[in-house]
Amino acid sequence: MAKTxxxxxxxxxxxxxxxxxxxxxYPPGTVLREADLATEFSVSRTPVRAVLQKLAHAGLIESRxxxxxxxxxxxxxxxxxxxxxxLKIAELIxxxxxxxxxxxxxxxxxxxxxxxxxxxxxxxxxxxxxxxHDLHFLISGIIGNSALRQMWDHFYFQAARIWYQHxxxxxxxxxxxxxxxxxxVHRAICEDDPVALGYAQRNYIAYGLSRLQPRR
Amino acid sequence: MAKTxxxxxxxxxxxxxxxxxxxxxYPPGTVLREADLATEFSVSRTPVRAVLQKLAHAGLIESRxxxxxxxxxxxxxxxxxxxxxxLKIAELIxxxxxxxxxxxxxxxxxxxxxxxxxxxxxxxxxxxxxxxHDLHFLISGIIGNSALRQMWDHFYFQAARIWYQHxxxxxxxxxxxxxxxxxxVHRAICEDDPVALGYAQRNYIAYGLSRLQPRR
DNA sequence: TCACGTTAAGCTGTGCACAGCTGAATATGA
DNA sequence: TCATATTCAGCTGTGCACAGCTTAACGTGA
Numbered sequence: 001m002a003k004t005x006x007x008x009x010x011x012x013x014x015x016x017x018x019x020x021x022x023x024x025x026y027p028p029g030t031v032l033r034e035a036d037l038a039t040e041f042s043v044s045r046t047p048v049r050a051v052l053q054k055l056a057h058a059g060l061i062e063s064r065x066x067x068x069x070x071x072x073x074x075x076x077x078x079x080x081x082x083x084x085x086x087l088k089i090a091e092l093i094x095x096x097x098x099x100x101x102x103x104x105x106x107x108x109x110x111x112x113x114x115x116x117x118x119x120x121x122x123x124x125x126x127x128x129x130x131x132x133h134d135l136h137f138l139i140s141g142i143i144g145n146s147a148l149r150q151m152w153d154h155f156y157f158q159a160a161r162i163w164y165q166h167x168x169x170x171x172x173x174x175x176x177x178x179x180x181x182x183x184x185v186h187r188a189i190c191e192d193d194p195v196a197l198g199y200a201q202r203n204y205i206a207y208g209l210s211r212l213q214p215r216r
Numbered sequence: 217m218a219k220t221x222x223x224x225x226x227x228x229x230x231x232x233x234x235x236x237x238x239x240x241x242y243p244p245g246t247v248l249r250e251a252d253l254a255t256e257f258s259v260s261r262t263p264v265r266a267v268l269q270k271l272a273h274a275g276l277i278e279s280r281x282x283x284x285x286x287x288x289x290x291x292x293x294x295x296x297x298x299x300x301x302x303l304k305i306a307e308l309i310x311x312x313x314x315x316x317x318x319x320x321x322x323x324x325x326x327x328x329x330x331x332x333x334x335x336x337x338x339x340x341x342x343x344x345x346x347x348x349h350d351l352h353f354l355i356s357g358i359i360g361n362s363a364l365r366q367m368w369d370h371f372y373f374q375a376a377r378i379w380y381q382h383x384x385x386x387x388x389x390x391x392x393x394x395x396x397x398x399x400x401v402h403r404a405i406c407e408d409d410p411v412a413l414g415y416a417q418r419n420y421i422a423y424g425l426s427r428l429q430p431r432r
Numbered sequence: 433t434c435a436c437g438t439t440a441a442g443c444t445g446t447g448c449a450c451a452g453c454t455g456a457a458t459a460t461g462a
Numbered sequence: 463t464c465a466t467a468t469t470c471a472g473c474t475g476t477g478c479a480c481a482g483c484t485t486a487a488c489g490t491g492a
Binding site: 045046 | 445446447448452453454455
Binding site for chain 2: 476477482485
């Protein structure tokens with residue numbers, strides 16, 4: 001949290017804070033102080049507040065007057081609800097006017113697979129995050145229905161924290177699963193079968209759901 | 217837009233502005249001036265800005281630096297995308313752990329039906345809005361999956377403007393359709409069949425979709 | 433007359449000081 | 463010792479002045 005002299009734009013600050021929450025640098029319950037964040041990013045509290053309101057809308061934080069701004073603590077039933085919705089949304093990806101695949105898509109998946117194999121050899125949580133991130137936005141870019149794409153992005157960031165928690169317990173397992181997932185996505189793209197792509201996503205979300213356990 | 221002396225809370229201001237956009241008091245393209253709104257609600261620009269940011273997240277307005285805050289102009293393809301998503305979401309209402317019906321639900325629907333019949337005799341756009349509003353939140357309260365409910369609410373407010381535009385062209389048609397819809401909802405509740413409730417909603421959204429025409 | 437550079441008005445974005453709320457530590461009485 | 467009242471530190475919410483951006487009107491020269 002070193003103070004950087006360079007001013008950051010609102011969009012940059014948003015991405016940084018969002019990633020910190022998703023990567024559990026700010027675990028649920030963490031209190032974020034607007035003044036501290038303002039100092040860190042060399043801006044006043046005003047733009048920081050705007051970013052925090054955006055994060056609140058994304059369901060990642062919650063502001064309470066006189067208390068502080070707190071990273072959301074999701075209950076087990078809320079997490080399960082989010083996962084079940086993601087299952088349904090994934091099924092729609094291939095059905096709701098998907099955009100055509102291109103050679104670029106195939107090449108990018110192959111590149112991601114290379115990185116995932118590397119991850120299997122030496123696991124780094126940041127790299128796992130980055131590959132998942134790139135894969136997500138690649139698929140997001142294929143979704144033709146703008147409303148569906150909006151939802152797909154929304155719930156991705158809500159769910160991200162959950163499986164990162166799991167990734168810390170079983171890094172080799174999630175790395176291997178990621179390679180498998182990329183292989184299935186690759187096949188769907190080679191076969192030019194967007195429905196298969198959506199169902200592949202559905203399945204890997206289901207695997208994540210099956211690993212969920214009520215905590216505490 | 218008379219200036220009221222009483223200070224309004226942020227939540228009140230949000231509801232009021234949201235309703236004005238949905239009811240087309242602020243048609244798409246309208247420029248909202250933060251200073252004017254601040255005067256109207258007897259607050260400073262700061263809380264007004266917070267509300268406008270929330271509306272921007274809801275997809276109803278768009279702020280552009282140096283220009284103004286403009287009510288969103290949805291393209292035909294965006295409208296169609298939203299409707300198609302609502303179709304799919306409606307189908308899920310009865311499938312994703314709906315909450316049990318109660319006698320209160322049935323009575324409220326019967327009350328709404330009475331108001332809808334009254335509306336058929338004398339159409340008032342505000343009354344049409346209020347009945348739809350009440351019906352929406354009644355159904356929203358039956359949705360057991362919190363993520364699904366969140367989406368149902370989100371797209372309801374995005375789509376509202378569209379059919380209000382249509383309601384101005386065919387008031388008697390939409391009033392009659394509303395009574396029919398309430399009858400179907402009533403039957404689903406009497407039969408204790410949440411799946412039927414979801415499909416009834418799906419169908420009436422589909423009727424709305426079929427009436428959509430590319431404009432201009 | 434027209435093209436283009438300049439200017440000015442008006443908007444949102446930002447910084448900062450202060451009001452108001454909350455929760456916990458502290459003081460006070462029995 | 464304990465229950466209760468009170469104070470206070472620290473947070474978010476609000477108000478306001480100013481910076482920075484955008485656009486349209488205006489002026490100027492060819």
